[in-house]
Amino acid sequence: MEKQKKSFGQWIKTSITIRMLMVGILILTLLIPLSYIKNLIQERAYRQEAVVKEINQKWGNEVLLYGPVLKIPYQIHSLNKSWDDKAKSYIEEDFITIKNAYFFPNTLDINANIESETLGRSIYESVVYTASMNIKGSFIAPNFQIEDIADEDVLWNKATILINSTNLKGIRSNLELQIGSNAYELQSRYTKNSYTNILETKLLKENSLPKENQVDFSMDLVINGSEQLRFIPVGRETNVSMTSNWASPSFNGNYLPDTKTKEITQNGFKANWKVLQINREFEQEFFGVLPEIHSSAFGVKLLIPVDEYQKSERASKYGYLVIALTFLVFFLIQTISKIHIHPFQYLMIGLALTMFYTLLISISEHSSFLYAYIIAGIAVVLLISMYSKAILKSFKFMGFVAASLAALYAFIFVIIQLENYALLVGSTGLFIILATIMMISRRIDWKND
Structure with missing residues (x-):
């Protein structure tokens, strides 16, 4: 069927x-x-x-400090030969070019206290901070002999000190650099570098110059920032001490803090860094151009604990x-x-x-x-x-x-x-x-x- x-x-x-x-x-x-x-x-x-980016821009973006750096102009001589028809011979003229030499500090000590908080807009939050810093250190007599620059070609009377920062907008205190008994106000200078901004003092006085002896400097800085606070270890010996009330830090950059002194609790964190010149990839002095060494920065990033x-x-x-x-x-x-x-x-x-x-x-x-x-x-x-x-x-x-x-x-x-x-x-x-x-x-x- x-x-x-x-x-x-x-x-x-x-x-x-x-x-x-x-x-x-x-x-x-x-x-x-x-x-x-x-x-x-x-x-x-x-x-x-x-939204977080907008909040940070209004409060102050991340902070990266580069300096202080001693800038001293110097002269370079070159002979310029030209033919003189009347004398029927060559005339030699001394042609002078002005360039700048940059010297990093012998010691650099930074003590930073970070007071953090969260700012919200609608349902979104961003972590921001106010950092109170005490910066001090010393400059020793610069060595121009390594570039065969004669003493009479060094323009000591044109010397200044520079500090680079990524966040001028967030500065909340008048910046004065104390060198011995002299106080120098720092003023912003135009730069083509879109990442950092230059702050520069007026011309240094005679008793503030490290011609023979070491000179000490100090400065207090209060600055608003967000997300990160980083430093470039320009000192021959750089020591950074940092305390904060933020309990979720992320230490980043080329150098990590000392594990023996680092503390992270529910009430905040403490961290200390020590970086020597031998630990870095750059020297203490530069002639001609101040280098881009932002890749050597280190510091802390303040994290929102949970990303939903x-x-x-x-x-x-x-x-x-x-x-x-x-x-x-x-x-x-x-x-x-x-x-x-x-x-x-x-x-x-x-x-x-x-x-x-x-x-x-x-x-x-x-x-x-x-x-x-x-x-x-x-x-x-x-x-x-x-x-x-x-x-x-x-x-x-x-x-x-x-x-x-x-x-x-x-x-x-x-x-x-x-x-x-x-x-x-x-x-x-x-x-x-x-x-x-x-x-x-x-x-x-x-x-x-």
């Missing part, structure tokens, strides 16, 4: 292969809203970055895994129990899973990431569990779905929190999930497809 042909609807209900293909198509379809959610997270992160957008973006990267494993759970239940689940119902479950990430990002903007994750996770697990009760007609299956989703979201949360062991934990967890699926799928009769 000839077998009756099955309709397309019957094929969907009875063919495991067709159901698998349809589930796969639905997973690929749900990649579209997931990509929109990722774009939303990035857009909110860019918005936060723009970064964690939300990391969580969204596991969206494909969550949807695929959840669909796999329903597929196994459907195949083993012979309960029919319509593709539209799979689609509704997938959309509910994608809503987790919109809930996560929106709640985390007003609360901590942990609370946002818990609230979004509970909402989605309850929604899908109640929906599965209506589909599967069983409290047992509903409980299995709820437990699977809760375990999956807990597993992903652990991976997000980890950094060094994220790959190890993730690989181990996926291996356990695969082994569980392989054990459960043994009960499926693939021959009757």
